[in-house]
Amino acid sequence: xxxxxxxxxxxxxxxxxxxxxYKSGTTVYVESAKGAVIRDREGKEYIDFAGxxxxxxxxxxxxxxxxxxxxxxxxxxxxxxxxxPYESAIRLAEKLCQIAPGTTPKSTFFVNSGxxxxxxxxxIARYYTKRQAIIALEHGYHGxxxxxxxxTSKVNPFKLGFGPFAPEVYHIPAPYCYRCSFGLQYPQCSIxxxxxxxxxxxxxVGAECTAAVIAEPLLGEGGFITPPPEYFTKLTGICRxxxxxFIADEIQSGxxxxxxxxxxxxxxxxxxxxxxxxxxxxxxxxxxxxGKREIMNSVHPGGLGGTYGGNPVACRAALAVMDIFNxxxxxxxxxxxxKKIRERLTLWHSRFEAIGEVxxxxxxxxxxxxxxxETKEPAAEEAxxxxxxxxxxGVVILVCGTFNNVVRFLPPLVITDQELSKGLLVVEEGLASxxxx
Numbered sequence: 001x002x003x004x005x006x007x008x009x010x011x012x013x014x015x016x017x018x019x020x021x022y023k024s025g026t027t028v029y030v031e032s033a034k035g036a037v038i039r040d041r042e043g044k045e046y047i048d049f050a051g052x053x054x055x056x057x058x059x060x061x062x063x064x065x066x067x068x069x070x071x072x073x074x075x076x077x078x079x080x081x082x083x084x085p086y087e088s089a090i091r092l093a094e095k096l097c098q099i100a101p102g103t104t105p106k107s108t109f110f111v112n113s114g115x116x117x118x119x120x121x122x123x124i125a126r127y128y129t130k131r132q133a134i135i136a137l138e139h140g141y142h143g144x145x146x147x148x149x150x151x152t153s154k155v156n157p158f159k160l161g162f163g164p165f166a167p168e169v170y171h172i173p174a175p176y177c178y179r180c181s182f183g184l185q186y187p188q189c190s191i192x193x194x195x196x197x198x199x200x201x202x203x204x205v206g207a208e209c210t211a212a213v214i215a216e217p218l219l220g221e222g223g224f225i226t227p228p229p230e231y232f233t234k235l236t237g238i239c240r241x242x243x244x245x246f247i248a249d250e251i252q253s254g255x256x257x258x259x260x261x262x263x264x265x266x267x268x269x270x271x272x273x274x275x276x277x278x279x280x281x282x283x284x285x286x287x288x289x290x291g292k293r294e295i296m297n298s299v300h301p302g303g304l305g306g307t308y309g310g311n312p313v314a315c316r317a318a319l320a321v322m323d324i325f326n327x328x329x330x331x332x333x334x335x336x337x338x339k340k341i342r343e344r345l346t347l348w349h350s351r352f353e354a355i356g357e358v359x360x361x362x363x364x365x366x367x368x369x370x371x372x373x374e375t376k377e378p379a380a381e382e383a384x385x386x387x388x389x390x391x392x393x394g395v396v397i398l399v400c401g402t403f404n405n406v407v408r409f410l411p412p413l414v415i416t417d418q419e420l421s422k423g424l425l426v427v428e429e430g431l432a433s434x435x436x437x
Contacts, residue, residue, distance in 0.1 A: 006041040023157075025050075025398055026391050033060035036415035038396060047423035049390075049397040051410040054220070054252045054364075057279030058324045059414040065282045068320040072313045081110075081310045088315040093288075095322050099261055100290045102270025107296035110288050110310035114251035114277035115143025117287035118214070120304065121273045122147060124291065125212035125245040128298045132167075133210040135200070137174040138181070139222030139402050140215065142249055151214060153222060154402050172200050174219060175227035178357045178368065179376065186228055194234035207242035212273075217263035220252035223401030224366035224408055226359045232267040245272045245295065251287070252364075255279035256325060256413060259335040259362025266361055282321050286314035334413045337420070338362035341409055344424050352431045354382055366408040368401065378403035382434050389430035395423045 004012070010029050031041045036059055038046045051057065058065065072088070081089050089110060097106035111117055122134055134151065136142065142151040144158060150165040152158050153174075159165070173181035175193045182192050201207040213235065219225035239246045248271035253263035257279060264271055272295055277287035285308070289296075324330060338361070345358040345367055356370035369379040369386070383405045390397045400406050407427075411420065 010041070025387075026396060028391065028396065035059040035062075036412045036419050044394070046391070046394050046396045047411075047415075047419050047426075049395055049409050049411045049423055049427075051279075051412050052283060053278065053398070054257060054410045055278045055283050056412045057255050057257060058282055058321055058330065059412040060283075062282060062320070062324060062414070064324055065317050065320045068316040069284070069313055072316040075312075077313055078308070078311060080307055082305050082307075086312050086315075088312050088319060089310040092310075092315045092318050092322075095319070096276070096288055096290050100274060101262055101265050104270060105293040106290055107293045108288055108290045109296075109304055110286060110315070111306050112285050112287060112308050112311075113143070114249075114275065114287055115145040115148040116306070116309075117251065117275040117277055117289050118142045118148045118151065118247075118249060119145060120289050121247045121275050121291070122151075122212060122214070124289070124295060124299055124304075125247060125273065127303070128295045129211040129243065129245060131209055131211040133170060133205045134168060135170050135172055135197070135205065135210060135213045137215050137219065137222075138171050139174045139176060139219055139225055140171075140249075141219070141221030142214065142216075142251075170200075170205055172197060174222065174225055175231045176219075176223075176225045177228065178359070191228060191230050191234050194231050194238070197235060197238045201238075201242060207244065210242070210244050212245040212247050213239050214247040214249055216249045216251075216253060217267065218253045218258060218361055218364060220408075221400050223368065223403075223406040224360050224364065226361060227267075229267060232264065232269045236269055236271075247271065247273045247275065249275050251275055251277040253361075255321070256331050256334050257362065257364045257410070258360075259331060259338050261325070261331065263361060263364075280321065281314050281318040284311070284314035284317040286311065286318055328414075330413050334362050337411070337413060337415070338365065340417075340420065341365050341411075341424070344428075345409075348428060348431060352435065354379060354431065354434055360409075363413065364408075364410065366400070366406050369405045369407065378405035380404040383407055386427070386430045386434060389433055390426055393426045393429070395426045397427065 029041045032039045093108040096108045136151040138153045142148045147166045150169045177186045236246045248264045254276045273291035349355045354369050355367045357368045369383045371377040371379045383399045400408050
C-alpha cells in the first residue's frame with residue numbers, strides 16, 4: 001500500500017480478486033454511511049441519491065434498525081425457519097399480510113433476494129393454475145437468475161451471452177407513453193397497450209396456457225416508466241377474465257418508495273401475488289412473496305422454502321423498518337419529498353433541452369435525457385457524463401433505462417432538506433455543464 005491512498009490500493013486489489021463482470025457504478029469505497037450521507041475511505045462525503053439501488057429507504061444505519069440487528073444477533077443468527085421456527089418471521093408475515101393491498105386473506109413467506117422472490121412467485125402461479133406460460137413487459141427488470149433474467153427485457157448487460165433462457169416466457173409492449181410501441185398518444189390511445197394483451201393471448205400464447213402476467217407497477221431498471229393510471233385496471237381485468245394470476249413486482253417500487261407502501265396502490269388494484277425486497281429490510285438480504293391465501297396455500301407442504309429464507313436478523317431489521325414507517329410518518333414524508341423533487345425536475349425540464357421527460361411517482365422520479373426533443377434520440381453519453389459530474393462533486397446518482405439515458409432519483413426518505421437542496425444543486429450544475437460542452 002506504500003505510496004497509494006486507500007482507494008487506489010483497493011481498486012488495484014479489486015482487479016486481482018473480483019471479476020470485471022461484477023461491476024460498480026462508482027470508484028467510491030465507502031467507510032461509513034448515515035441517513036442520506038456516505039463517507040468514503042478518504043473522508044469525503046457524498047449525498048446519496050441512489051440509496052443502494054433503492055434499498056436504503058429509511059436511510060443508512062438507522063438507529064432503530066441497528067438496535068434490532070444487534071439485539072437479535074446476540075440471541076441467535078440462524079436456525080433455519082424450516083427446522084426450528086421463530087416469532088420474528090411470523091410477526092413480519094402477519095404485518096405484510098395486513099398491509100398488502102385489498103381485503104382478500106393473504107399468506108406470506110420469505111426468501112433471500114428479489115430474483116428469488118420472483119422465481120417463487122412464478123413457481124406458485126404455475127402450480128396454482130396448472131399452466132406454464134408467463135407474460136412480462138418489455139423494458140421490465142426482474143433479476144439475474146435464469147428465470148428472472150429471462151423475464152427481464154434488457155439484453156446488455158443482463159442477458160448478453162447467458163442463454164439459453166427459460167422456456168415459456170413471453171414479452172408484450174410496456175406502457176411507455178414517451179416512446180409508445182404503437183405510435184399512439186395518451187389519452188387518445190384508450191390504453192391500447194393494455195388491450196393488446198387480449199390479442200396476444202389469442203394469437204401468440206393462449207389464455208388457457210398462461211399462468212401469470214408479471215409487471216412492475218413502476219418499471220425501475222427499464223427507465224422509471226410510469227404507466228397511465230388506468231393501465232393496470234385494464235390489464236388485470238383481462239387477467240381475471242382468463243384465470244391468469246397477476247404478479248406485481250414491487251421489489252424496487254415497494255416499501256413506501258412512491259409515497260404509498262406499495263406502488264400498485266396508486267392504481268387501486270389488488271394483485272394476486274406481490275414480490276417485495278430492497279427497502280423492505282434496510283439492506284439485509286430478505287425478500288417476501290405475499291399472495292392471496294387461496295393461491296399461496298395451494299402448494300403442497302415442503303414445496304416452498306430455502307435454508308436462509310426469513311433469516312431472524314433480517315426479519316428483525318424488517319420489523320424495525322415497519323415500525324419506523326409508523327413512528328416517523330415516512331409515507332407522509334415521502335409524499336412531501338416527492339413534490340419537492342418533482343417541482344425541481346419540472347423546472348429543469350423548462351430550462352434544459354436535454355431533458356425529454358420527467359416521470360415517476362412520489363419520490364421515485366427520473367429524467368430521460370435526449371439529444372433532440374423532436375427525434376427523442378437517447379442521450380446515453382450525456383447521462384453518463386451527468387452521473388460522473390455528480391459523483392465528482394459529491395452526489396451518488398445512477399443511470400437506468402433500456403437506452404442508458406435515464407437518470408433516476410432514489411434518495412433515502414429521511415434525507416434532510418439541506419441535503420436534498422445541496423444534492424439537487426449539484427445535479428442542476430451538471431445539467432448546465434452538459435449544455436456548455
